Amino acid sequence: MSSHEIGDVAAHWNGPRGQWRRVEPRADGHAITVSRIADQFCSADDRCTHGDVSLTEEGTLDGCIVACRFRFGSFNVTTGAPVAMPCEAALEICPVRVENGIVHVEV
Numbered sequence: 001m002s003s004h005e006i007g008d009v010a011a012h013w014n015g016p017r018g019q020w021r022r023v024e025p026r027a028d029g030h031a032i033t034v035s036r037i038a039d040q041f042c043s044a045d046d047r048c049t050h051g052d053v054s055l056t057e058e059g060t061l062d063g064c065i066v067a068c069r070f071r072f073g074s075f076n077v078t079t080g081a082p083v084a085m086p087c088e089a090a091l092e093i094c095p096v097r098v099e100n101g102i103v104h105v106e107v
């Protein structure tokens with residue numbers, strides 16, 4: 001597992017709360033999402049576990065729930081848990097920490 005610097009909180013996440021973005025730091029080619037939910041940051045695999053769909057590109061984020069528009073499954077992005085069918089497998093979660101105003105994700 002390695003740490004990737006995602007960006008400065010003030011420069012990249014200083015807008016309305018609940019923002020999210022797709023980031024591609026993983027060596028396996030999988031992108032991750034990094035989300036700001038209220039004052040917390042979280043990160044999860046960007047690929048829907050029901051199909052090969054980017055959640056940030058094909059989904060919507062409402063609070064901590066990301067809905068996949070392809071078949072309308074959804075997940076809690078803070079835990080990775082599926083919350084609506086047809087999604088049954090959880091998203092992989094990546095640890096996030098903020099140091100000196102910089103967001104870091106362990107992947």
Ligand code: FES
Nearest residue numbers: 050051068071073
């Ligand atoms: S691909 Fe996301 S719900 Fe099926």
